[in-house]
Amino acid sequence: MLKLSRIPASAAIGIILTAAFVFAAVFAPWIAPYGEGQIVGSLWQPSSAAHWLGTDNLGRDLLSRMIYGARTTLLIAALATALSFSMGSILGFTAAVVGGWIDQVMSRLVDLLMSIPTLIFALVVLSVLPANTLTLILVMGVLDSTRVYRLARAVAVDINVMDFVEAAKLRGEGRGWIIFREILPNALSPLVAELGLRFIFAVLFLSALSFLGLGVQPPEADWGGMVKENKEGIVFGIPAALIPAAAIALLAISVNLVADWILNRTTDLKGGRGNG
Amino acid sequence: MAKTAREVKDGGLLLDVRDLKIEATIYPPGEDPRQVTIVDGVSLQLKRGKVLGLIGESGAGKSTIGLASMGYGRGGVRITGGEVIVNGRDILKGGIAGLRKLRGREVCYVAQSAAAAFNPAHQLMDQVVEAAVRHGTLTRAEAAKRAVELFKKLGLPNPETIGKRYPHQVSGGQLQRVMTAMALCSDPDLIVFDEPTTALDVTTQIDVLAAIKDAIRDFGVAALYITHDLAVVAQVSDEIMVLRHGKMVEHGETEQIIHHPRQDYTKALVSVRSIVHEEKKPSPEPLLKVDSITAAYGGTAGVKVLKNVSVELHPGQTLAVVGESGSGKSTLARVITGLLPPIEGSVRFAGRTLSRALAQRTKDDLRELQMIYQMADVAMNPRQTVATIIGRPLEFYFGMRGAERDRRVVELLDEIEMGAKFLDRYPAELSGGQKQRVCIARALAAKPKLIICDEVTSALDPLVADGILKLLLNLQKIENVAYLFITHDLATVKAIADSIAVMYRGEVVRYGSKSTVLAPPFDAYTDLLLSSVPAMEIGWLENAIKGRRMQSAGN
Numbered sequence: 001m002l003k004l005s006r007i008p009a010s011a012a013i014g015i016i017l018t019a020a021f022v023f024a025a026v027f028a029p030w031i032a033p034y035g036e037g038q039i040v041g042s043l044w045q046p047s048s049a050a051h052w053l054g055t056d057n058l059g060r061d062l063l064s065r066m067i068y069g070a071r072t073t074l075l076i077a078a079l080a081t082a083l084s085f086s087m088g089s090i091l092g093f094t095a096a097v098v099g100g101w102i103d104q105v106m107s108r109l110v111d112l113l114m115s116i117p118t119l120i121f122a123l124v125v126l127s128v129l130p131a132n133t134l135t136l137i138l139v140m141g142v143l144d145s146t147r148v149y150r151l152a153r154a155v156a157v158d159i160n161v162m163d164f165v166e167a168a169k170l171r172g173e174g175r176g177w178i179i180f181r182e183i184l185p186n187a188l189s190p191l192v193a194e195l196g197l198r199f200i201f202a203v204l205f206l207s208a209l210s211f212l213g214l215g216v217q218p219p220e221a222d223w224g225g226m227v228k229e230n231k232e233g234i235v236f237g238i239p240a241a242l243i244p245a246a247a248i249a250l251l252a253i254s255v256n257l258v259a260d261w262i263l264n265r266t267t268d269l270k271g272g273r274g275n276g
Numbered sequence: 277m278a279k280t281a282r283e284v285k286d287g288g289l290l291l292d293v294r295d296l297k298i299e300a301t302i303y304p305p306g307e308d309p310r311q312v313t314i315v316d317g318v319s320l321q322l323k324r325g326k327v328l329g330l331i332g333e334s335g336a337g338k339s340t341i342g343l344a345s346m347g348y349g350r351g352g353v354r355i356t357g358g359e360v361i362v363n364g365r366d367i368l369k370g371g372i373a374g375l376r377k378l379r380g381r382e383v384c385y386v387a388q389s390a391a392a393a394f395n396p397a398h399q400l401m402d403q404v405v406e407a408a409v410r411h412g413t414l415t416r417a418e419a420a421k422r423a424v425e426l427f428k429k430l431g432l433p434n435p436e437t438i439g440k441r442y443p444h445q446v447s448g449g450q451l452q453r454v455m456t457a458m459a460l461c462s463d464p465d466l467i468v469f470d471e472p473t474t475a476l477d478v479t480t481q482i483d484v485l486a487a488i489k490d491a492i493r494d495f496g497v498a499a500l501y502i503t504h505d506l507a508v509v510a511q512v513s514d515e516i517m518v519l520r521h522g523k524m525v526e527h528g529e530t531e532q533i534i535h536h537p538r539q540d541y542t543k544a545l546v547s548v549r550s551i552v553h554e555e556k557k558p559s560p561e562p563l564l565k566v567d568s569i570t571a572a573y574g575g576t577a578g579v580k581v582l583k584n585v586s587v588e589l590h591p592g593q594t595l596a597v598v599g600e601s602g603s604g605k606s607t608l609a610r611v612i613t614g615l616l617p618p619i620e621g622s623v624r625f626a627g628r629t630l631s632r633a634l635a636q637r638t639k640d641d642l643r644e645l646q647m648i649y650q651m652a653d654v655a656m657n658p659r660q661t662v663a664t665i666i667g668r669p670l671e672f673y674f675g676m677r678g679a680e681r682d683r684r685v686v687e688l689l690d691e692i693e694m695g696a697k698f699l700d701r702y703p704a705e706l707s708g709g710q711k712q713r714v715c716i717a718r719a720l721a722a723k724p725k726l727i728i729c730d731e732v733t734s735a736l737d738p739l740v741a742d743g744i745l746k747l748l749l750n751l752q753k754i755e756n757v758a759y760l761f762i763t764h765d766l767a768t769v770k771a772i773a774d775s776i777a778v779m780y781r782g783e784v785v786r787y788g789s790k791s792t793v794l795a796p797p798f799d800a801y802t803d804l805l806l807s808s809v810p811a812m813e814i815g816w817l818e819n820a821i822k823g824r825r826m827q828s829a830g831n
Contacts (some may be wrong), residue, residue, distance in 0.1 A: 124341040169634065170613055171722075172642040185659035254486060 009260070014257025021251055028071040032064040037219040041215055043237045056240050057229050066247060069221040074251075076216070077202040083141030084198065088148025091192060093179045095149075096156035107153070110146045118143050119208060126214045136166075140202055150209055151194055152260060155187045189263055196259025200252040207248060223248050288464055289347055290498050291322040292362065297357030298349065298522075301653035302657045314340050314353060317520045324465065327492060327499045329513030329530070331506055331545070333737035334708070336504045339521040342446050344467040345500060346383045347375045363465065370625060380407030384459035388471040390451040394443040399438025400454050419461060426457035429494065430487045449480035453487050455724055460495055467492075468503045473508060477600040481806045485511060486821050499682065504737055506545050511817040518542050534812060546812060548738045551771040557739070558775070562588040563758050564595075564612070564726055569621035571611050576619050578815050581607045584652050585621075589775075592756040596769040596790075598805065599779035608779070609728045612760070626725055637809075643673045646719035650731035653709035656703040659686045662689075663699040664713055669721040688717040692747060692756075699705060707742035713747065720755065728760045733768060745771055767810045778802050803808035 007015070024031065034040050038060060039272035045055040052064035095103040101275040113121075122139055129135045159165060160183065168182050207224025211213030218229070223244040298315035322328050330338040339351060347367045349355055353589075360365050360394040367378055379385075384407070387393035394403060404426075405419035414422065420439070427435035430453040443451060452472055459467045472488065473481040489512050492499050503509050509516055516533040518525040518541065537543045567587045572578040581604045589595040597605045610616040612623055614634035623630045626644060631637050649655035656665050666685045670676040676776045678682060686696045692713040702709055712732060719727050729748070733741035749772055752759065763769060769776060769790075776793040778786040780801045786793055798806065807820045 042412075157560070163649045164657045166615070167647065167655055167718075170647055171669060172639055172644065173672065176769070179658075182657055186657065233656060 007142065010257050011261030014254045014261065017250060017254035018258055021074060021254070023232050024067045025071040025074040025096060028067045032061075032067040034061040034064040036068040038064070044233050044240060045157055054238075054240060055224070057233065062240055062243060065221040065226060066223075066244065069226055069244060070247070072133075072216050072220055072222040073203060073206060073224070076133060076140070076222075077199055079137045080140035080144060080202045080206075081195065083137065083201045084144035084148050084202075085191070085195060086167055088145035089139065089152040089184075089187070090179070091145070092117065092149040092152025093156045093183055093187070094175070096153050096160050097154075097178055097183070098177055103153075106149075108204070110149050113143070113146045114150075118205070122205075123212065123214060126209070131214070131217055133216070136206070136209070140205060144198055144202060144205075146195065148191075151190060152187065156183050159183050159186050160206045180242055192259060193263045196256045199255055203248060203251060283446055286456070288324055289321060290324045291500075292361040293318065293320045293341070293358065294299065294361070295319055295346065296341065296355070296360065297359040298337070298344060298353060299356045302303060302352045313522060317358075318519070318522070318524050319358075320464070320517060320524075320527070320532045322498050322500065324498055325496045326515070327501055327513045329509035329516040330502045330519060331502060331504065331509050331516060332519035332525075333504055333739060335521070336519040337506075337669060339470050340518050340522075341519070341654055342470055342500050342502045343385075345466065345468060346379050346385060347479065348379075352459050377411075381413065382464055383466045383468065384462065384464040386452075386455050386459050386467060386469045386472050389475055390455045390472075391443065391448060394451065396443050397702065398442070400441055400443065400446070404454065404458040407458070411462060412455050413462055415641075417515075417585045423457060423461055426460050426491075427454070429491060430454075430457055431582075439692075442775070447480075449476050449484050452476065452484050455462040456488055456491060457485075460491060460497065463495075465498060467497055467499045469499055471503050474503065474505070478766070479600055479804055481508075482808045482810075482817070482820060485810075486817060505810065505813045506534070506738075507653065508817075510812060510814055511810065518545065522621065528556035531814060534814060544739060548742050549744065551749070553749065553772055556590075556593050556774045558588075558593075558789070559590040563591045563626060564589040564760070565624040566608070567622050567624065569608070569611055569618045569623070569733075571614075571618040573607075580619075580654075582611065584620070585779075585782075585784050587777045587784065587787060589726070589758050589760055591758055592752060593774040594752070594759040594761055594772050595765060596776045598763060598766060598769055598776060598806075600764055602781070604728055604782040605779050606781075607617060609647070609730055609760065609762055613645065623713065624734055632751075639673065641723045643669075644725040645728070646722050646724040646726070646730045648712070648715050648719050648730065648732050648819070650734055652708065652735070653703060654714050655715055656711065656718075658703050661702055662706075663701050665703075665714060666717050669718060671720050684721070688721055691720065691751065692717045700751060707740075707744060708736050712736065712744055716744075716747065716751070720751065720757075723755075726758045726760065728762070730762045731764070734763065734765065741768075745808075748772065765813065766806060778805065 003233045039058060040061050041051065041055050041059050043057055043059045044056060045051060047054045049204070051061050051063065053066065056062050056065060091106060094255050095106045096183065122143060125136065125139050129139075165178060165182050168178055206215050208223065210224035211228045217224055218225065226244040227241050290375055292309050296315055296318045297313065299308050299313050300746065302312050303309045318337070318341060320328065330341060332338050340350070341716060343350055344355055344360055345362065347355070347360065355368060360368055362378060362382060365374070367374060367734055370378070393776050394400070401423060403419060404423045405416060405638065408414045408419040408422070409416050409790045423439060424435050432450055432453055438765050446454065456472070473484050476484060485508065492512070501509055513530050515528065516530050518533065518539070518576065520541055526533065526537065526542045533542060534546060537546050549737065566585060566587045569582055571581045571582040574818070585608060587597070588594060589828065597608060599605045607616065611618050614632065614637055617632035621790055624640070630641055663682070663685055666688055667681050670681045689698060694710060694713055698706070698710070702714065703714070717789055733744050744805050745768065748759065751757065759772070761769070761772060773790045776787070778793065778801065786799055786802050793802070804824060807824055810816060
């Protein structure tokens with residue numbers, strides 16, 4: 001079984017940081033010292049005992065904004081990633097197992113979607129559709145699922161020709177069993193590695209959209225939007241824009257440390273036990 | 277010249293391994309890493325020009341000892357004790373510079389899988405001469421000239437031009453001979469042969485074996501010959517050392533080991549494949565009737581791999597389908613299971629005609645016709661436990677759930693002589709023989725009338741394979757199940773078959789009950805096949821080569 005002392009240092013750091021971000025996101029209203037849009041002082045104050053990270057371009061407490069921002073950013077990115085993974089992997093596995101014209105049609109559709117630059121595609125769609133969180137999640141999820149589809153299909157095509165899948169087909173198993181019980185467990189390792197990366201891409205993508213004004217709408221806080229709000233301050237030597245940027249980077253690193261560790265525990269031929 | 281120097285020293289000691297100890301660190305799941313001893317206190321001596329056979333099952337440490345004679349430990353394996361003295365120097369103390377002088381110059385290596393050992397991006401000649409040129413013993417032109425001579429000596433076709441080919445352009449047996457030429461090219465004192473014929477077809481093996489034996493004798497080079505097949509090693513070795521679990525079991529002259537083994541383990545190895553099987557009489561109504569099947573890959577216009585094949589199999593009996601690779605025997609299994617719908621012909625099974633394609637078959641058709649694969653480790657999902665693997669057919673075909681299913685799984689585990697403690701193991705935590713047993717239990721769980729066994733013992737050590745064959749025969753008595761047994765190994769066929777079909781290039785060339793097929797007069801191909809199976813006697817190789825009427829397909 002999993003023993004705490006066996007977790008390598010890098011993974012432990014990743015787990016602690018990720019847990020801290022998640023904690024901040026979940027309990028934001030209880031741990032944030034001030035309200036999300038509450039103006040507490042003059043703009044761009046340096047850090048002080050009352051405002052640990054100082055205030056932003058409108059005089060709001062930056063720490064509170066960061067905590068609320070974690071909530072929005074993590075929620076949207078996590079849901080978009082979940083959507084892209086369930087959609088991409090199930091469709092990818094189906095394409096690999098079924099093959100034939102279904103595979104052809106789906107793969108060419110995905111090629112079509114991938115041939116349009118993601119950001120431009122998202123900008124066009126988001127400017128037409130009503131601007132709310134649900135639309136944002138759907139657009140991000142669908143666009144990202146094309147990448148997951150490609151990976152899942154490639155992995156599943158390899159597994160699909162193994163003897164144990166042939167044995168299941170000879171037994172007369174349906175596609176559901178073959179996809180979810182024979183192929184999925186063996187495709188998890190590359191998918192988990194991709195999951196960490198995709199989640200971070202989702203965070204960055206959301207930040208880019210917010211920075212361009214099409215993501216999370218103010219006054220709601222999110223890290224990308226906060227970089228945008230405070231970017232003028234950099235000219236005056238005020239670091240308010242760097243703090244959300246640093247948070248994005250830190251989240252990226254810590255999530256991938258965790259993903260690497262999970263990958264190490266699951267990739268090898270020791271069945272489901274991993275090499276600890 | 278090196279040659280004269282060798283002749284002067286002839287009869288002297290070349291390789292002296294003293295109290296060799298080799299260890300590795302392993303990382304078992306859920307436990308702390310620990311040290312395992314792979315080779316424990318083995319000593320051996322080899323005189324110039326002599327051949328020592330190292331024999332043992334997988335994990336006996338024979339390859340590790342072979343590599344240690346060139347100072348090499350594979351993947352995390354460390355030589356932790358003892359001395360390896362080659363030409364009077366302890367190579368373990370010479371450092372990396374000393375090893376570089378040794379490898380490819382004094383000691384050369386012939387790997388098991390030549391296809392995997394050659395670099396696919398370079399021409400054969402470049403790879404054959406590399407060691408000699410690098411060591412500066414020969415110029416490139418001299419080395420190429422010597423290589424061509426060696427190609428000739430080893431019986432390779434077109435010796436002048438074969439060096440220009442790439443590894444994928446020659447057959448497996450030829451590639452293995454090219455690798456032997458590569459080892460001989462730099463005129464070494466010692467060659468380590470690591471299972472050079474194990475991956476080859478039985479009819480090709482005999483040619484390669486004869487070529488290697490001639491080359492060893494004519495060039496006066498000493499050799500360590502590593503294999504798990506005692507009959508093979510008996511043909512080429514002067515002495516044999518039997519290894520087990522990293523320790524020496526017995527060491528002696530070839531004649532003594534084969535005819536008067538002293539240890540029980542050696543006796544077991546010598547008497548392997550001596551299963552006695554009474555041939556059964558055909559029943560009035562065959563269980564399986566394959567009627568003039570023609571099948572092709574790539575549609576009706578594709579390459580025909582089966583041509584008008586007809587065989588019959590009676591309930592509770594075994595039909596052995598024999599042939600070398602490419603003869604279409606596995607394709608026959610794919611046609612019977614429905615994975616490859618035939619172009620012509622029909623398959624009748626238990627009184628009904630089976631649909632051509634898998635998708636149209638009923639659940640009972642699928643249940644009564646089970647399959648066991650050659651590679652047990654890829655035939656089981658690595659992420660499922662033994663309980664799931666065996667339990668799934670019970671669930672799927674009989675709707676068994678919970679305690680009822682678990683009880684039946686344990687019964688099946690008992691039937692394959694394993695027991696309930698294996699329930700929550702993953703396939704990676706089983707040995708090769710145990711894996712194959714679990715696959716047998718999975719097939720039996722469906723209560724089939726026919727099990728297709730596709731080379732089920734080829735990937736196993738002889739003693740383990742023997743155990744599997746005995747188990748299969750025993751289960752046939754209890755469950756009255758019929759086997760369609762696909763194999764290239766005639767010793768296996770003799771042990772279990774009731775009737776035999778010999779296949780050659782997609783056609784059945786000889787078919788009948790075991791006693792008639794194995795009795796003369798033989799057709800040319802059956803004769804070749806029969807004469808190619810190594811017998812446990814000294815001098816078999818020479819007689820077999822002399823008595824052959826046709827060349828194997830690899831030539």
